[in-house]
Amino acid sequence: MIGIFLLTHGTLGESLIQCACHVLNKRPPQIVQLGLSAQDDPLDILPQARQMLGWADSGHGVLVMTDIYGATPCNVAAKLTEPGRVEAVAGVNLPMLLRVLTYRERDMDTLLKRAVSGGCDGVLHIDANQAP
Structure with missing residues (x-):
């Protein structure tokens, strides 16, 4: 199983995990999160991030999901x-996370494609005339 590491601003990562727990009715295994604040220096955070990456990795790799590119x-x-072992995607949202949780038993390339498509496919205009 590919591990998941949410690396986000503030409490976004934990909030996404809590939402996924609500939808799935359980906390998924091998998922960790680290929320950064405006005061955090990236070089100071890197050792902690590497340690947490290890917590999520069972030997099949880790997908790091972050919020804003750049x-x-x-x-x-x-x-x-x-490459091939620890990959990253930006733009994390709940549909992306749920898609990743569904496909994490597959290979990393498949998981990357599903993550991006899940994030994009989850963004829809809600038309009041066609609402579910």
Whole structure:
């Protein structure tokens, strides 16, 4: 199983995990999160992030999910990547996380594609004339 590491601003990562727990009615295994604040120095956070990456990895790799491309959490995530073993995606949202939790038994390439498609497919215009 591929581990999941949410590296986000503030409490976003934990909030997403709690929402996923609500939807799935359980806390998924091998998922960790680290929330960064405005005061955090990326170089100071890196050792802690590496340690947490190890907590999520059972030997099948880890997908690091971050919120905003180019922001501090994303920059830390980029320093953790090892192609094929530790990959990262930006733009995390709840549909993306749920998709990743569903496909994490597959290979990393498949998981990356499902993560991005889950994030994109979860963004929809709600038309009052066609609402479910």
